[in-house]
Amino acid sequence: MEDINSLITQIVNFRDERDWKQFHNSKDLALALSVEASELLELFLWKENEDFNLDKLKDELADVLMYALLLADKNNLDVGQIVLDKIKKNADKYPVDKAKGKATKYNEL
Numbered sequence: 001m002e003d004i005n006s007l008i009t010q011i012v013n014f015r016d017e018r019d020w021k022q023f024h025n026s027k028d029l030a031l032a033l034s035v036e037a038s039e040l041l042e043l044f045l046w047k048e049n050e051d052f053n054l055d056k057l058k059d060e061l062a063d064v065l066m067y068a069l070l071l072a073d074k075n076n077l078d079v080g081q082i083v084l085d086k087i088k089k090n091a092d093k094y095p096v097d098k099a100k101g102k103a104t105k106y107n108e109l
Helices: 005-019 027-040 053-076 081-092
Strands: none
Touching: 005 027, 005 053, 005 081, 053 081
16 A cells, blocks of 8 residues: 555546646645535435445545545645644544443533
């Protein structure tokens, strides 16, 4: 498996070879991310929980991840660090002793 920085480099190279950077402002990347996330959701519409096409799931999830990585790259964010920071915030909001095995929102624990 590729490391995250290598993946970002490959995505950026793909984009730059096609001269698409000019279209990749933060707003449009966020909108594209939302559109792709909606396409991912569509795979599950009107179906049972685990009834979906795995190949289509791979494609749509890859699109979501690529736009997320491009948005992070555009804003000079360290993907690994922002994920670790968010895990820390979530750990503070959802302490194990209160949240384990529960789907309750943090403000209702």
